[in-house]
Amino acid sequence: MKTVSTYVPDLGVHDKNLEKLSSELHSFHSYPGRFAPEIPREIISSYSKPYDVILDNFCGVGTSLIQAVLQKRNAIGVDSHPLACLIAKVKSSPIEPAFLKKECFRILDILTELIIMLRKDNYELVTRSYHLPNFPNKEEWFHPFVLKELTVVYSIIKKVEEQDIKNFLLVCFSSILREVCNPTHYKFIADNMVPRKSQYCDVLNVFAKKLIKMIDTNENFYRVRPKDISSEVFCEDSRNLFMLKDSSIDLALTSPPYLNQLDYMKMHRLSFYWLEIPLDYSNEIGARAKRGRKKCVSDYYDDMKTCMREVYRVLKDDSYYVMIVGDCTKLNNKSIHIYQELVKIAQQVGFKFKGKVKKNQDGFFFRNHDKSNCEWIIFLQK
C-alpha cells in the first residue's frame, strides 16, 4: 500500500482496452460532477486489494463502482438521486448479452413499425391511443412530433416486464432527452432556461443508435467483468447507512456534493418528469436551490459530519476514506474554505488526517503547488 506522503497518482493509460471500455460505459448517460475515472482507478489500486469491499457513499452514476469491479473489488454505491442510481446500476451490472440483444431488438422492431405508422397517419393515432406526459412547459421543451414519438417509445418501454431490460431501456431513453429536446443556450438545464426554437428530431433514429452502442458496450463489459465480484447500488440518503454493518468496508472513496454548486435533481428534471420520478430534492446535500436559506452553510457541514460518522462506523480499523473536495466556494461574495472545514470535521468524527494532494481543474496533480480553483484529494484513516 502506498503511503500518502509518497503518493503521486499515476493518471496515465494502463490498459488501453479497459480504458476504452470504461469511457464507453461512462458515456451511457451524462451526469454533472462526475469523477474522471482515472482518479478512483488509482485510489482503488493503491489503497485496496482484490476482493476487498469498496464503498462510494455519493456514488452518482457509478464511476468508482466500475473501476472497483474492473480491478476485482466488490463495490457498494449509495446515492439519493434515483436517476443516478438507475444509471449506476445499469452501468455496473451487465446483462447476459444474447438475452439483452434479443429483447432490445424485439422492442426496436415494435417501435419502428409503430412510429412509421404514426408518421404516415400524421400522429393521429398517438392522440387517440396514448397519454402524453403531464409536466410543465412540455410544449416549449419538445417539438410536437418529438413529444408524440417520445410518448410512444416510453409507453412501450413501460410495458417491458423483465426489470433489468426495462432499466437498460429507461437509461437509454433518458440519455437521449437532451439531444432530442429543443435547443437551449447551454448543454445543461438550469432553472431559468428556455429553449430557443422548436426543432424536429428523429427520435427513433437517435434512440436506436444509442441503444445499439449501449448493447455493444454491455457485451464487452460482460465478457471482461470478473464473475465472482458483486456490485450493489442503494438509492438512499448517505446520512444513514443502515444497510451496512459496522466495520465491513475495506476502503471508502467519494466525491461529495459541493456547497451551492449544482442541483443534481433539478438539472435532470426532464428525465424525472418523463420517468415519473417525484422531483424531491429535500435530502440533497449542498443543493444550489437551497443557497438562499439562512443556515445553508452550517446545514451543509452538519450533513457532511453525519455522513462522515456513518462512513467511520462502517469502515474497518485502519482503513482509508479518500475524498475529492473543492478548495473553496463563494457565497454572498464571501469565500468559504470548504476543504479545511471538512478536514476539521473528519478529525472531530475520529479520522486521522493522513495527507492531501492538490488537483487543478484540468485533472493534473500538484504537490505543494498553490493554485486557486483547485480541488484536493484528502486521505483520512480510521
Ligand SMILES: C[S@@+](CC[C@H](N)C(=O)[O-])C[C@H]1O[C@@H](n2cnc3c(N)ncnc32)[C@H](O)[C@@H]1O
Ligand atoms: C459529485 S456527485 C458524485 C458523482 C460521482 N462521483 C460520479 O462519478 O458519478 C455528488 C453526489 O452526491 C449525491 N447526494 C447529494 N446528497 C445526498 C445524500 N443526502 N445522500 C446520498 N447522496 C447524495 C448527489 O445526488 C450526487 O450524485
